[in-house]
Amino acid sequence: DDPIKGAEQEVRDWAKQKSTEIDQLKAQEKFRREFLSNISHEFKTPLFAIQGYIETLQDGMIADDPDMALIFLDKAAKNIDRLTYLINDLDEISKLESGKISLNIQKFDIVELINETIEHLIDKANRHNIKIVFNTKPNQAIQVKGDRLKIQQVLVNLIDNSLKYGKHGGKTTVSIFPLLDQILIEVTDNGYGIEEKNLPRVFERFFRTDKSRSRDIGGSGLGLSIVKHILEAHQQTVNVRSTEGIGTTFGFTLSKSKNI
């Protein structure tokens, strides 16, 4: 054993480890930069809109048209809503990502929770002229384990997306399939679908397809990322399949509660 060769090897190992660490730091830094630039972009759009509507009102250009003034105020208010949603989503995501949330695991009836969630979204569904169909047997109860509020958030985000990206006059179907120790819940729409190349990206935060951006459908691109985080915290999975022009299905699993 040559002591010099040994020392050389040690230095090489040390340098290699440092270089890996530097790469990791660089990746983190890039991630942080992109994150900040995404956030500022998402904030700027509604802020500029609000500024525009208010300036027009201040200029007095539509002072003699109160109906128009009301429309402008309404548009400003909608953009303020959008900012509020954005802040709430960011809050939720940062809590989920820092692992700071503790799940409040309980036993609950998922059929009841789905019915409750559909009830919440029925007005929006009517506005989009979309029928929500829940495939369940009458008086059925299925006990699962999980954080009821967080799972409701998952259902809201998925069903809400099916209304936003669904077809006017179309249908959203919620189905439950029993597996061995789990159940699979699927939310299917017959909307415009997601291009295959974008499918792996939809759970990334801030990712939105060009179609949803160009059609000016409100959203932050955070909803599915929140869904994924919540299910991962439950050690459950979520997946998506879609055919362009035909529709999209999101499916996620939950653990059955054994001691019922």
Ligand code: ADP
């Ligand atoms: P948001 O809806 O706020 O944009 P999400 O994270 O919920 O953000 O979704 C990310 C993107 O995935 C959406 O912008 C849209 O392009 C696409 N997407 C999500 N759900 C559907 C769906 N049911 N049909 C078609 N595209 C969808």
